[in-house]
Amino acid sequence: MSQTTTKHDISSVQPLNTTQPHPSSSKSRFHGAVFLSLSLLIMGCTSAATHAADASVPIHQSEYLDIGDAQLFLQTRGEDRRAPILLWLHGGPGGAERPLFRYFNSDLENHFVVVYWDQRGAGRSFDSDADPHELTVSRHLADLDAVVDHLRHTLGQDKILLIGHSWGSLLGLLYSQQHPEKLSAYVGVAQIVSSLTTQYAAYEFASLVAASQQDGAIRTSLNKLGPPPYSSSKQQMTLDSVIEKYGGLFHKQLCQFCVIVKAIATGLVTPWEFISIHRGIHTSVDAMTPELLTRNLEEEVPQVNVLSYFYWVDMIELLNQWLLPAISKS
Numbered sequence: 494m495s496q497t498t499t500k501h502d503i504s505s506v507q508p509l510n511t512t513q514p515h516p517s518s519s520k521s522r523f524h525g526a527v528f529l530s531l532s533l534l535i536m537g538c539t540s541a542a543t544h545a546a547d548a549s550v551p552i553h554q555s556e557y558l559d560i561g562d563a564q565l566f567l568q569t570r571g572e573d574r575r576a577p578i579l580l581w582l583h584g585g586p587g588g589a590e591r592p593l594f595r596y597f598n599s600d601l602e603n604h605f606v607v608v609y610w611d612q613r614g615a616g617r618s619f620d621s622d623a624d625p626h627e628l629t630v631s632r633h634l635a636d637l638d639a640v641v642d643h644l645r646h647t648l649g650q651d652k653i654l655l656i657g658h659s660w661g662s663l664l665g666l667l668y669s670q671q672h673p674e675k676l677s678a679y680v681g682v683a684q685i686v687s688s689l690t691t692q693y694a695a696y697e698f699a700s701l702v703a704a705s706q707q708d709g710a711i712r713t714s715l716n717k718l719g720p721p722p723y724s725s726s727k728q729q730m731t732l733d734s735v736i737e738k739y740g741g742l743f744h745k746q747l748c749q750f751c752v753i754v755k756a757i758a759t760g761l762v763t764p765w766e767f768i769s770i771h772r773g774i775h776t777s778v779d780a781m782t783p784e785l786l787t788r789n790l791e792e793e794v795p796q797v798n799v800l801s802y803f804y805w806v807d808m809i810e811l812l813n814q815w816l817l818p819a820i821s822k823s
Contacts, residue, residue: 569606580644585773715735
């Protein structure tokens, strides 16, 4: 109610008659009091609503997105639900890295609405009864598009920021080429361009280091493994163990046991999840590696029409100092 109307109603209240109140006078006083009370109530509610609108409202939720033939697990966390949406694409394939992302990069939740997605066949989305033949690049791209549209609709934003790690970077770059209109930016972390080229490079690195260090045991293991291509999870993990020993897998060497214990203690992961995580990795790698060995993004994705970064080190520094200002400006 406007201020002018409120003044007019108040002025219509007659002076108090101490002898015998007139009926019309009582009605005027009653109506004036009601109007005044409502005016104050409306102004108070408006002030509270304005204050609430300005305040940051956090979002901490977990859900399963039903896409018909699969239930995809999503965990969404952020200190301000109005912040830009950041969707993580984990590696593997099948390597649900949600606990690790939160363990090392949870500070991102102070600046973004961060969405951790366990992809089809991975982590909490793993289904032992699902057909492994459905684990294809095209199926993952369709799943990703469903997740992106779900987030855009439920969180009320036109575009999201996409971050892909390892296998997730191959998925993310292909999606960026197909749907640039839905993305504010793309970040590739340990970007995969050709899985076959990566395997050859890793094998050559391991062989050179083993020879230079005269490491007979590793040289014997590599000779038994043979050169790429590797299409099974067992072969790939044998090579990864050698690469890790020589410091070629992690930017900083980890105490894996310490990370697991702390992640469980802080609620980032439950002990029984490790079963589905382990099964998801082996199932997905065995099902998808033959196809991945045929993909070469240097040929398939000569360019993308979205702001893109390819990064190897401190994600927090990149996102806070470079990407947030760029997104805000655009």
